[in-house]
Amino acid sequence: MSAYTSLPMVLSAVIYLLAMVAHAAEWAAARKPETVPVRELVGAGGPVVLAPEEPAEHRVRLFGRIGVALTAVGAIAHIAGVVLRGVAADRLPWGNMYEFVTSSLAFAVVFYLVLVWRRGWTWLGLPVTLLLSVGQGLAVTVFYVAIAPLVPALHSVWFIIHIVAAAVSAAAFNVAAIAAILYLIRTRAEARGTVAGYLARLPKASALDDFSFRVHRFAFPLWTFTILAGAVWADYAWGRFWGWDPKETWSLVTWVVYAAYLHARVTAGWKGVRAAWLAILGVITFWFNFVGVNLLTVGLHSYAGI
Amino acid sequence: MALLRLFWVQLTSMRTALLLLLALALVAIPGSLLPQRPVAPIRVSDWKEANPAVADLYEALGLFDVYGSPWFAAVYLLLTVSLIGCIVPRIAVYLRSVRQPPARTPKRLDRLPASATGTTTLSADAALGGAEEWLRSKRFRVRRDGDSVAAERGYLREFGNILFHLSFALMLVGVAWNTMLHYKGEVVIVEGQAFSNNLTQYDDFTAGAAFRPANLQPFTIWVDSFIAKFETGDVQRGAARVFEANVRIAHGAGEPEQAMIEVNHPLVVDGTQVHLIGHGYAPVVTVTDPNGDVAFSGPVVFLPQDGNFTSLGVIKAPDARPNYLGFEGFFLPTAIVDEQGPRSVFPDALAPELFVNVWTGPPRDETGRPESVYSLTKDGLEQMRTPEGNVVTFRIAPGQAIDLPDGSSLSFDDWRRWTKLQVSDEPGLWLVITSVGLAVAGMLLSLYIRPRRLWVRVVEGPDGPRVEAGGLDRADSSTGLDEDVTGLAAAAGVLDATEQHCDAAVVDEEEDA
Ligand code: HEM
Numbered sequence: 001m002s003a004y005t006s007l008p009m010v011l012s013a014v015i016y017l018l019a020m021v022a023h024a025a026e027w028a029a030a031r032k033p034e035t036v037p038v039r040e041l042v043g044a045g046g047p048v049v050l051a052p053e054e055p056a057e058h059r060v061r062l063f064g065r066i067g068v069a070l071t072a073v074g075a076i077a078h079i080a081g082v083v084l085r086g087v088a089a090d091r092l093p094w095g096n097m098y099e100f101v102t103s104s105l106a107f108a109v110v111f112y113l114v115l116v117w118r119r120g121w122t123w124l125g126l127p128v129t130l131l132l133s134v135g136q137g138l139a140v141t142v143f144y145v146a147i148a149p150l151v152p153a154l155h156s157v158w159f160i161i162h163i164v165a166a167a168v169s170a171a172a173f174n175v176a177a178i179a180a181i182l183y184l185i186r187t188r189a190e191a192r193g194t195v196a197g198y199l200a201r202l203p204k205a206s207a208l209d210d211f212s213f214r215v216h217r218f219a220f221p222l223w224t225f226t227i228l229a230g231a232v233w234a235d236y237a238w239g240r241f242w243g244w245d246p247k248e249t250w251s252l253v254t255w256v257v258y259a260a261y262l263h264a265r266v267t268a269g270w271k272g273v274r275a276a277w278l279a280i281l282g283v284i285t286f287w288f289n290f291v292g293v294n295l296l297t298v299g300l301h302s303y304a305g306i
Numbered sequence: 307m308a309l310l311r312l313f314w315v316q317l318t319s320m321r322t323a324l325l326l327l328l329a330l331a332l333v334a335i336p337g338s339l340l341p342q343r344p345v346a347p348i349r350v351s352d353w354k355e356a357n358p359a360v361a362d363l364y365e366a367l368g369l370f371d372v373y374g375s376p377w378f379a380a381v382y383l384l385l386t387v388s389l390i391g392c393i394v395p396r397i398a399v400y401l402r403s404v405r406q407p408p409a410r411t412p413k414r415l416d417r418l419p420a421s422a423t424g425t426t427t428l429s430a431d432a433a434l435g436g437a438e439e440w441l442r443s444k445r446f447r448v449r450r451d452g453d454s455v456a457a458e459r460g461y462l463r464e465f466g467n468i469l470f471h472l473s474f475a476l477m478l479v480g481v482a483w484n485t486m487l488h489y490k491g492e493v494v495i496v497e498g499q500a501f502s503n504n505l506t507q508y509d510d511f512t513a514g515a516a517f518r519p520a521n522l523q524p525f526t527i528w529v530d531s532f533i534a535k536f537e538t539g540d541v542q543r544g545a546a547r548v549f550e551a552n553v554r555i556a557h558g559a560g561e562p563e564q565a566m567i568e569v570n571h572p573l574v575v576d577g578t579q580v581h582l583i584g585h586g587y588a589p590v591v592t593v594t595d596p597n598g599d600v601a602f603s604g605p606v607v608f609l610p611q612d613g614n615f616t617s618l619g620v621i622k623a624p625d626a627r628p629n630y631l632g633f634e635g636f637f638l639p640t641a642i643v644d645e646q647g648p649r650s651v652f653p654d655a656l657a658p659e660l661f662v663n664v665w666t667g668p669p670r671d672e673t674g675r676p677e678s679v680y681s682l683t684k685d686g687l688e689q690m691r692t693p694e695g696n697v698v699t700f701r702i703a704p705g706q707a708i709d710l711p712d713g714s715s716l717s718f719d720d721w722r723r724w725t726k727l728q729v730s731d732e733p734g735l736w737l738v739i740t741s742v743g744l745a746v747a748g749m750l751l752s753l754y755i756r757p758r759r760l761w762v763r764v765v766e767g768p769d770g771p772r773v774e775a776g777g778l779d780r781a782d783s784s785t786g787l788d789e790d791v792t793g794l795a796a797a798a799g800v801l802d803a804t805e806q807h808c809d810a811a812v813v814d815e816e817e818d819a
């Protein structure tokens with residue numbers, strides 16, 4: 001049974017990788033200077049001919065569509081993998097790092113696909129597929145563990161609430177950080193006047209900043225709630241709601257960095273670029289909490305260690 | 307004085323708050339990477355032994371008790387002061403702004419981020435009346451002076467912001483109060499035995515500075531049985547699956563009540579929590595001395611040394627005559643003997659055995675000095691030997707007895723489980739929970755309420771009354787401003803408004819807050 005559940009996961013990692021290649025090709029195709037066809041038109045001089053669809057533009061669209069289609073297929077395999085894992089384990093599939101990472105990325109891919117479907121935001125394709133292929137790739141290779149029941153400390157409603165909230169906030173923080181990174185790239189290009197190619201396809205810097213904030217605005221209270229649910233759970237399980245366990249400490253560090261991000265947004269000299277850096281710092285601390293803390297430190301969290 | 311003032315202004319500025327937040331994140335990190343004394347004192351000494359070069363420096367810096375160190379306290383105290391200093395003045399400003407009507411209509415509405423103009427089909431008065439009604443229906447607060455209407459909405463945002471920060475400060479108070487008054491004790495109870503909530507009964511006890519022994523709630527717990535089950539499948543073999551302690555509890559005047567304590571389900575007795583935090587094995591033994599008198603009888607708590615519950619313990623029979631008898635050894639729940647020596651290969655008691663050495667010596671004087679029940683003081687004792695001169699060691703299974711060379715005997719009657727219970731009281735917890743709840747509510751208001759100001763003015767034009775409408779968002783990231791402005795114009799009777807959206811004119815009001 002275990003093998004059947006990991007097969008779709010591996011498959012999804014491979015498909016995401018292909019999707020990423022497609023988006024990379026999309027990006028590369030878009031880098032061809034857009035001025036070429038314009039010059040031809042100007043040079044034509046004579047009677048106005050309808051410009052044929054530029055081959056470059058056509059290729060860009062095609063690669064983009066392939067990327068999104070592959071991601072959708074990957075997502076189906078991915079979600080099937082998560083569901084099968086839950087069915088095979090006969091519980092919610094959130095008991096260890098492998099399950100956490102795969103579930104969280106499943107939320108992220110669904111969120112991304114909704115954005116593509118409702119708003120046509122294919123510009124998120126490259127960074128999101130990069131995140132998905134790296135994340136799923138690590139999950140199926142490094143983090144993988146066979147199915148086992150939960151240890152008693154994890155049998156709790158609070159555990160479910162805590163982990164679902166953590167997985168959803170993880171997905172949101174990652175997407176928000178992607179928007180922050182794109183914001184930084186786009187801002188630089190706008191300042192230098194070199195907005196071309198892929199960058200020209202991105203929304204304006206201010207819109208990226210705005211999107212990043214909206215996602216953070218959703219993720220931050222949820223993350224707060226994650227920590228609180230964790231504290232309640234810790235109180236049930238260990239008789240103290242806070243004990244400076246490395247995982248607790250790092251979730252607080254993450255929380256404080258995001259609080260700093262929210263402050264930076266309303267502080268002169270910090271809004272914009274520096275706030276975006278704080279968003280990136282936030283997601284780094286978030287990842288460290290799931291990877292670094294599990295591997296480097298010893299704590300009470302039973303799935304510390306893989 | 308001026309310097310103090312400058313310091314205060316600096317401390318309560320947003321920039322300082324930001325840097326202090328980042329500083330807090332930074333100073334919390336070392337405690338997660340180095341062992342911490344309050345949590346793991348033994349790992350601290352191990353670490354210091356392994357890293358002698360930096361151990362003293364780290365110790366001096368307080369890196370082994372980061373969360374109790376002065377510099378950590380300095381950062382969060384500064385942050386708290388900064389927070390209060392920042393928020394209290396905002397309360398005054400907020401209260402004033404709530405009592406005042408919305409700000410007057412600016413002269414030029416077309417300079418606002420969103421504006422619309424057009425001729426109205428209504429009279430000037432009816433146009434303003436229509437606009438006013440529309441604004442009220444959208445829950446704006448409205449002010450009409452002369453030829454214009456000013457409106458504002460979203461006061462709850464700043465309310466939420468203030469609520470959040472004050473509740474956060476209140477939460478810190480709750481945490482501090484709880485730290486002062488809390489207590490936490492641990493006690494080991496063998497199946498069939500009982501515990502009364504009393505300082506002398508605890509094996510380990512910590513409490514806040516303001517704790518008094520009278521704060522202990524009186525109650526008694528009998529542990530009737532403890533059930534442990536472990537994974538027997540191939541994956542995670544030996545991992546814990548079920549732990550349940552079946553207990554009876556007596557408090558107040560009533561009869562003892564049945565209850566069960568599980569890992570995630572503490573028992574709550576009059577506000578005091580009783581957690582199940584550990585378990586192990588206690589062999590039940592009887593020591594008979596060479597005179598045939600029972601020198602010791604009963605369960606003895608052995609302490610687990612590894613995940614398979616290889617457990618170490620000592621059995622003492624100080625009353626044995628003519629000589630003192632002490633036994634030191636291992637209880638192995640699933641015993642095997644291989645090239646690594648005797649050890650346990652599974653945490654459950656599938657094939658329990660006891661492996662022991664015997665120590666003996668002249669009877670000891672009653673010193674009254676407390677002695678650890680988990681170790682044997684060996685001064686004046688020596689290992690018992692066979693007549694041939696070999697050291698006596700033996701393995702023994704439940705139900706068996708061993709006769710020793712000196713005529714005494716040890717019988718391994720049975721085994722029981724023991725549980726370690728943690729009794730704790732957190733009197734400040736309700737305040738922490740309440741303030742956290744308020745803080746979250748405030749945060750949501752502050753993040754999701756979108757303050758907006760709208761204005762509309764009617765001016766007499768050459769071809770009848772003209773309506774000018776405009777709007778401004780007081781926090782970024784709002785949508786629907788353009789729609790509101792055209793809606794307002796329409797409510798004032800404008801059928802085809804000319805809209806204008808002006809990015810450059812974004813008025814930043816947050817700075818002057
Ligand atoms: C322990 C310290 C602090 C924490 C954890 C904290 C946390 C937060 C969080 C999470 C937010 C965003 C959510 C919300 O708007 O309610 C926020 C907003 C805000 N904080 Fe703090 N804060 C702290 C200290 C301070 C201090 C010292 C100041 C004053 C200098 C301050 C001023 C503000 C202001 C003005 C906002 C509102 C920003 C806006 O209008 O959107 N905070 N804070």
